Amino acid sequence: MYQPQHGYEDDITYASFEPPAAPSRSRRPVVIACAALAAMTLLPLAADRVAAALVESRTAKAFQQGMDTPDRPEVHVRGFPVLTQLASGTLRHVDITAHDIPADGSTRPLPVSQLDLKLDGLTKSDDDTEALAHSAEATAYLSYTDVSNALGLEVSQGTNPGQISANVQLPFGDEVKVTTTVSAASGNRIAFKDFEVTGGALATTQALLDKVFEKPIQLRNLPEGLHLRSVTPTASGLSARFSGESVTFRPNDVAKDDSAQDNSSYRKA
Numbered sequence: 150m151y152q153p154q155h156g157y158e159d160d161i162t163y164a165s166f167e168p169p170a171a172p173s174r175s176r177r178p179v180v181i182a183c184a185a186l187a188a189m190t191l192l193p194l195a196a197d198r199v200a201a202a203l204v205e206s207r208t209a210k211a212f213q214q215g216m217d218t219p220d221r222p223e224v225h226v227r228g229f230p231v232l233t234q235l236a237s238g239t240l241r242h243v244d245i246t247a248h249d250i251p252a253d254g255s256t257r258p259l260p261v262s263q264l265d266l267k268l269d270g271l272t273k274s275d276d277d278t279e280a281l282a283h284s285a286e287a288t289a290y291l292s293y294t295d296v297s298n299a300l301g302l303e304v305s306q307g308t309n310p311g312q313i314s315a316n317v318q319l320p321f322g323d324e325v326k327v328t329t330t331v332s333a334a335s336g337n338r339i340a341f342k343d344f345e346v347t348g349g350a351l352a353t354t355q356a357l358l359d360k361v362f363e364k365p366i367q368l369r370n371l372p373e374g375l376h377l378r379s380v381t382p383t384a385s386g387l388s389a390r391f392s393g394e395s396v397t398f399r400p401n402d403v404a405k406d407d408s409a410q411d412n413s414s415y416r417k418a
Contacts, residue, residue: 201231204240211273211280212245215398216370222247240271243282252369257299259339259366262386263290266372268396285396287375289368291387299366302327306382313382317357329362331387333377338365339387373397 209221216222226234227242234240245266252258270283293313297303302315307328314328325346334340341362346355368377368389374396381388 197230197232200235201226204231204235208240208243208245208271208273208280212247212398215279215372216247216250217253218247218251219249238272241269243268243271250370257364257366259291259299259368260295261289261368261371262292262295264288264371280398282372282374282396284394285372285375285392287372287391289371289389289391290385291368291389293386296366296387300361302361306384311382313387319357327358329358331380331382333380333389334365336367337369337371337375337377337391338367339377339380339389340365373399 205224205226208226209224212218212224213221223246225244226240227244228234228240231240243266245264245268247264247266248262250261250264252260264287266285266287268282268285271280273280293305296313297315300315302317304313304315306312307314309328311330311332312328313331314326317325317327319325328345329341330343332340332342344355344358344362346358371391374393375391376393377389377391379390381390
């Protein structure tokens, strides 16, 4: 007997109605757009960094010429963007670290081993040989070796705060220990007072100390307009703190009456 076959070709029937897979969309336009956006962002940053490096180099050159340092100082221009500051003719904040500033023209020269400057509102002349800061704070480090050479005695940090000590050789081979207090005096000078002597002939020692310490040591070849505020003995030397307004850097051979020239020359970076 004939039996009709009622089978369904399910696989073929339903498979034929499955929607085709959607074609993958290319991500290339998105990648290009992102790259273009990144380039638009980075180009101004790169240009600003180039401008910062250039002005730091020019400022270092001007400072070296003005202070007669053997090497160019380290200069860092703070604040972003630098291009905007250059356009205004004023750098808002500049940090300078200089080494081995000489002290010529003094009977007791005291070089500055290191000078750390924080300048606000710095403008420069066209030839980079003069610069003017609206205000400044500075710390000068004076080694005990240089202080000893200036005084003619080998000194070191004292046992009490604010004091330095020295071993003084007296005639006939005697030796005494001397301590004295250091302080800031007018005219950017370091003064010595309140001598204390341990052992030895006091009268002879007092006469020697009067000759050594009676006259303060003046710090020279510092930017004009800085004023000494305090002097602190440390383990390695003296730390002198300065501050001032209208602080000017200029070459040593420029006469002081040049400062009366039109300040417009300072306004151009």
